[in-house]
Amino acid sequence: MILDTFVDAAQADLRLIPVSPVTPDTLDSKLGSAPEARAWAASHGFEGKPGQSLVMPGTGGGVERVLFGVPDEATLWDWAALVPTLPVSSPPAVFQIQEVDPDQATRAALGWALACYRFTRYKAAETDLPCCAWPEGADREAVTRQAEAVALARDMVNTPAEDMGPAELAGTIEGVAGRHGAQFTCIEGEDLLTQNYPCIHAVGRAAARAPRLADLTWGDEDAPKITLVGKGVVFDSGGLDLKPSAGMKLMKKDMGGSASALALAHAVMAAGLSVRLRLLVPCVENAVSGNAFRPLDVLNTRKGKTVEVGNTDAEGRLVLADALAEADSEGPDLILDFATLTGAARVALGTELPALFCNDNAWADAYLAAGRSVTDPLWRMPLHEPYRRFIDSPVADLNNIGTTGMGGAITAALFLREFISTDQAWAHVDTMGWTDSAQAGRPVGGDAFGVRAALAMLEERYGA
Numbered sequence: 001m002i003l004d005t006f007v008d009a010a011q012a013d014l015r016l017i018p019v020s021p022v023t024p025d026t027l028d029s030k031l032g033s034a035p036e037a038r039a040w041a042a043s044h045g046f047e048g049k050p051g052q053s054l055v056m057p058g059t060g061g062g063v064e065r066v067l068f069g070v071p072d073e074a075t076l077w078d079w080a081a082l083v084p085t086l087p088v089s090s091p092p093a094v095f096q097i098q099e100v101d102p103d104q105a106t107r108a109a110l111g112w113a114l115a116c117y118r119f120t121r122y123k124a125a126e127t128d129l130p131c132c133a134w135p136e137g138a139d140r141e142a143v144t145r146q147a148e149a150v151a152l153a154r155d156m157v158n159t160p161a162e163d164m165g166p167a168e169l170a171g172t173i174e175g176v177a178g179r180h181g182a183q184f185t186c187i188e189g190e191d192l193l194t195q196n197y198p199c200i201h202a203v204g205r206a207a208a209r210a211p212r213l214a215d216l217t218w219g220d221e222d223a224p225k226i227t228l229v230g231k232g233v234v235f236d237s238g239g240l241d242l243k244p245s246a247g248m249k250l251m252k253k254d255m256g257g258s259a260s261a262l263a264l265a266h267a268v269m270a271a272g273l274s275v276r277l278r279l280l281v282p283c284v285e286n287a288v289s290g291n292a293f294r295p296l297d298v299l300n301t302r303k304g305k306t307v308e309v310g311n312t313d314a315e316g317r318l319v320l321a322d323a324l325a326e327a328d329s330e331g332p333d334l335i336l337d338f339a340t341l342t343g344a345a346r347v348a349l350g351t352e353l354p355a356l357f358c359n360d361n362a363w364a365d366a367y368l369a370a371g372r373s374v375t376d377p378l379w380r381m382p383l384h385e386p387y388r389r390f391i392d393s394p395v396a397d398l399n400n401i402g403t404t405g406m407g408g409a410i411t412a413a414l415f416l417r418e419f420i421s422t423d424q425a426w427a428h429v430d431t432m433g434w435t436d437s438a439q440a441g442r443p444v445g446g447d448a449f450g451v452r453a454a455l456a457m458l459e460e461r462y463g464a
């Protein structure tokens with residue numbers, strides 16, 4: 001588990017190696033008066049700049065303490081850079097971040113935890129990790145639920161489609177439900193038709209593994225309702241409008257929205273927020289077969305609007321349409337969906353900045369502010385009304401692709417909006433779900449963007 005490198009300082013009778021934050025301004029005083037310490041720092045070129053680490057020896061030859069350069073308002077990501085700089089010994093030494101206030105201790109511990117994430121389902125990790133004692137004052141529960149949430153999402157996305165099919169995805173959600181005493185139901189295969197989820201069925205029916213809709217509910221029935229929706233396309237071949245191989249390669253991550261939504265659901269339940277939580281995840285594989293849905297087919301939707309299929313590769317908005325219509329039918333305080341919906345959002349904002357579309361300015365502002373405060377940023381994009389005409393269809397109420405390829409993230413969001421009532425608060429996160437370029441605490445692979453931000457926003461509103 002991701003928190004395995006943490007030990008309880010109070011319980012273990014251990015010699016702790018202190019790790020102290022330092023800046024170029026505080027370096028002098030942190031080094032103390034001993035000339036050896038100054039010489040050691042100088043000979044290592046250590047100036048206390050962010051990310052620099054200085055392991056200080058004791059007289060007996062062991063590690064005495066560590067100085068680590070962090071900026072004044074250090075984020076969890078600044079702290080994440082500490083882990084790979086520390087020596088790993090046998091028996092393990094135990095480090096403890098010290099001289100930090102409780103907020104900083106919490107951020108430092110979370111950065112440490114996320115830096116210790118590794119995907120070990122198919123082979124053991126090749127190197128050992130350093131151990132740490134919980135920093136004094138850290139909010140262990142907050143760190144634990146966030147680290148578990150992020151690790152859960154990363155593991156889910158990293159797992160290839162063969163081992164993360166519609167059943168396994170739904171099973172993972174059921175497992176989280178069980179852990180929190182939440183209710184779980186799942187509508188499978190042909191039952192999607194009898195229970196009026198025609199788009200989820202149409203997109204998923206060609207796969208050898210039946211489509212389904214996973215549905216988790218938790219919390220006090222009278223509490224304000226929050227409904228999360230996640231795109232759970234376990235593999236996106238593009239359907240009959242098949243993706244070229246380069247574009248298809250990474251499509252095991254097309255359930256990244258559902259991984260993010262489940263991660264958030266886990267954290268909300270672990271935090272015990274005063275909400276009635278619902279999570280809806282259409283779990284489908286967009287595959288090719290004799291019974292695949294086709295370009296220019298016209299699909300019915302749960303809401304009753306008809307959709308002409310301009311491209312079978314715009315499948316995410318189809319499965320979300322049915323799930324969002326169901327979410328909308330209950331009129332929750334907020335509907336929040338996560339989806340690896342468009343390549344266009346990545347062209348607009350790059351891979352690390354999820355696009356936020358929201359029809360409610362108060363919720364949007366709260367989400368963006370939360371993202372800034374927990375260093376999990378999002379960027380708002382517009383539900384630009386004039387572009388609604390691009391998803392008109394000559395034969396149906398809507399087309400699932402725009403008549404222009406431009407502004408594709410916006411036309412996709414406008415498509416989703418068609419399944420939300422005008423007075424219903426709704427936020428849509430178009431995410432990459434994947435880190436392409438590693439940074440401290442963020443290895444290449446599956447990732448959960450905008451999840452800690454959403455948690456912070458909901459804690460602010462519904463926390464104790």
Ligand code: BES
Pocket residue numbers: 236254311313314315316340341342343344346400401402408431432
């Ligand atoms: N899952 C993809 C979107 C995607 C691709 C997200 C790459 C992140 C990285 C989605 O189902 C898709 O194929 N979208 C198409 C829509 C188009 C056919 C209108 C796209 O973005 O090209």
Ligand code: MN
Pocket residue numbers: 236238312313314315316
């Ligand atoms: Mn697609």
Ligand code: ZN
Pocket residue numbers: 233236254313315316340341
């Ligand atoms: Zn997709």
